[in-house]
Amino acid sequence: MTYPTQPTSSHFVNGAYLEDAAGAALPVIYPATGQVIATLHEATPAVIEAALIAARDAQAEWAAMSGTERGRILRRAADIMRDRNRELSILETYDTGKPLQETLVADATSGADALEYFGGLAASLTGEHIPLGGGNWAYTVRQPLGVCVGIGAWNYPTQIACWKGAPALACGNAMVFKPSETTPLCALKVAEILHEAGLPAGLFNVVQGAGDVGRALVTDARVDKVSLTGSVPTGRKVYAAAAAGMKHVTMELGGKSPLVIFDDADLDDAVGGAILGNFYSSGQVCSNGTRVFVQKGIKQAFLTRLAERLADAKIGDPMDEQVSFGPMVSEGQLGIVERYIAKGIEEGARLVTGGKRLDGQGYYIEPTVFADVTDEMVIAREEIFGPVMCVLDFEAEAEVLTRANDTEYGLAAGVFTRDLTRAHRMVAGFQAGTCFINSYNDAPVEVPFGGVKASGVGRENSKAAIEHYSQLKSVFVRMDRVEAPF
Numbered sequence: 258m259t260y261p262t263q264p265t266s267s268h269f270v271n272g273a274y275l276e277d278a279a280g281a282a283l284p285v286i287y288p289a290t291g292q293v294i295a296t297l298h299e300a301t302p303a304v305i306e307a308a309l310i311a312a313r314d315a316q317a318e319w320a321a322m323s324g325t326e327r328g329r330i331l332r333r334a335a336d337i338m339r340d341r342n343r344e345l346s347i348l349e350t351y352d353t354g355k356p357l358q359e360t361l362v363a364d365a366t367s368g369a370d371a372l373e374y375f376g377g378l379a380a381s382l383t384g385e386h387i388p389l390g391g392g393n394w395a396y397t398v399r400q401p402l403g404v405c406v407g408i409g410a411w412n413y414p415t416q417i418a419c420w421k422g423a424p425a426l427a428c429g430n431a432m433v434f435k436p437s438e439t440t441p442l443c444a445l446k447v448a449e450i451l452h453e454a455g456l457p458a459g460l461f462n463v464v465q466g467a468g469d470v471g472r473a474l475v476t477d478a479r480v481d482k483v484s485l486t487g488s489v490p491t492g493r494k495v496y497a498a499a500a501a502g503m504k505h506v507t508m509e510l511g512g513k514s515p516l517v518i519f520d521d522a523d524l525d526d527a528v529g530g531a532i533l534g535n536f537y538s539s540g541q542v543c544s545n546g547t548r549v550f551v552q553k554g555i556k557q558a559f560l561t562r563l564a565e566r567l568a569d570a571k572i573g574d575p576m577d578e579q580v581s582f583g584p585m586v587s588e589g590q591l592g593i594v595e596r597y598i599a600k601g602i603e604e605g606a607r608l609v610t611g612g613k614r615l616d617g618q619g620y621y622i623e624p625t626v627f628a629d630v631t632d633e634m635v636i637a638r639e640e641i642f643g644p645v646m647c648v649l650d651f652e653a654e655a656e657v658l659t660r661a662n663d664t665e666y667g668l669a670a671g672v673f674t675r676d677l678t679r680a681h682r683m684v685a686g687f688q689a690g691t692c693f694i695n696s697y698n699d700a701p702v703e704v705p706f707g708g709v710k711a712s713g714v715g716r717e718n719s720k721a722a723i724e725h726y727s728q729l730k731s732v733f734v735r736m737d738r739v740e741a742p743f
């Protein structure tokens with residue numbers, strides 16, 4: 258099988274596709290069948306060098322353009338992405354296995370939102386005037402950082418490329434982006450579209466490869482900033498390597514987020530939130546609320562309604578738009594999830610539903626719910642990154658808040674209750690970067706997204722991202738005489 262939009266080469270460097278067959282073979286596997294649908298090559302040192310040189314050479318001229326001009330190109334790219342949404346969504350489904358039903362609304366659309374939003378902001382990136390005593394004054398100039406490296410995870414390849422590329426480019430930077438080796442296809446299309454929209458060559462480059470290619474980029478002296486989306490263990494390594502070079506960082510890492518459901522919540526909304534926060538993208542969403550704390554009074558009603566709704570999940574061919582639940586991204590990730598399910602059973606959690614790999618081709622596993630999970634169980638402490646919901650009981654607000662925060666992670670947290678005073682009290686106490694009240698997993702571009710504690714550093718999306726892709730130069734202007742001691 259070949260997929261419909263086969264890229265002509267593995268990399269996109271200096272405004273054009275680039276191949277270097279000397280790089281190690283990088284097979285692209287369609288998760289729904291396990292078949293190899295394309296074979297790319299990892300970047301050789303020559304490809305990495307070409308990308309970094311192209312980015313360095315192109316950046317100053319891009320930064321010298323007006324924000325209006327830069328923004329126009331990004332907004333044009335957003336329009337192209339929207340026009341090609343179906344084609345890009347099909348590619349996203351080939352790359353990740355996520356159902357087309359999801360990718361049609363969540364991936365290229367989110368990428369286009371980022372390009373449009375940061376394109377709109379580009380012309381407004383100004384410094385400030387600061388009046389000082391004696392008629393003196395100062396001003397600040399908002400400047401780009403230079404060459405930014407983006408490194409992606411495999412769950413949202415189009416979105417991640419755009420969430421990093423759009424603010425970087427809006428601020429006048431160049432980017433070298435390395436997609437996850439598991440999902441190398443979509444970022445190439447993002448690069449192609451940006452250049453079709455008028456982006457000058459060299460400003461958004463895509464190079465393929467695994468950790469060693471990422472490491473070569475992060476440690477290169479010509480790189481000014483590193484933005485990683487990935488796991489906490491990788492984040493620790495990348496952060497340390499970037500720190501050695503005193504580089505700016507954004508770290509969008511993993512989580513084990515709490516979702517707290519009080520007994521006064523609208524039951525169907527709460528069950529819907531728990532489904533979105535555990536089973537969308539087959540559970541492969543960083544901000545998922547996988548520790549679902551349910552107040553004792555509604556535990557049985559919650560589990561009953563959840564089981565009814567899960568029975569409506571349509572598992573199957575992700576290209577079928579009726580299908581709402583697809584495979585895991587890879588054999589390896591499926592194995593990780595299976596091992597956690599076995600661990601949960603061994604630890605004494607009660608398997609309410611799911612737990613089994615589906616017979617046949619592809620990396621399918623049933624949506625799985627454990628009840629009677631306790632705080633110290635491994636399945637309640639470690640990020641599984643698959644469709645495994647842990648339901649824990651609680652009695653009182655203070656108790657559940659303490660337990661919700663008892664984790665090294667701090668990416669997200671949610672609460673379902675009709676008592677809005679309590680909802681805001683809970684949110685004030687959550688140690689999390691992104692919180693939800695009577696909702697879960699919304700990620701609009703206007704809102705900052707990111708974590709606290711081990712879940713990360715910095716924010717993506719919103720005006721907050723501008724702070725992470727630019728820096729201020731301060732200029733003091735003396736209008737009176739200079740008084741020196743001698």
Ligand SMILES: NC(=O)c1ccc[n+]([C@@H]2O[C@H](COP(=O)([O-])OP(=O)(O)OC[C@H]3O[C@@H](n4cnc5c(N)ncnc54)[C@H](O)[C@@H]3O)[C@@H](O)[C@H]2O)c1
Pocket residue numbers: 408409410411412413435436437438466467468469470471472475486487488489490491492494495508509510511512542543544640642668707708713
């Ligand atoms: N916070 C967020 O916004 C967010 C979003 C999506 C995924 N994630 C997290 O990502 C993880 C799943 O993705 P994954 O399995 O691809 O993560 P991962 O950490 O294994 O890999 C992430 C990326 O880092 C690269 N990499 C690995 N070692 C490196 C090194 N030493 N130097 C430079 N680059 C290196 C990989 O090649 C890949 O491109 C989960 O933990 C999930 O929570 C976080």
Ligand SMILES: O=CCc1c[nH]cn1
Pocket residue numbers: 412413416541542543544698699700
């Ligand atoms: O996977 C993490 C980023 C995200 C959250 N919702 C949509 N994308």
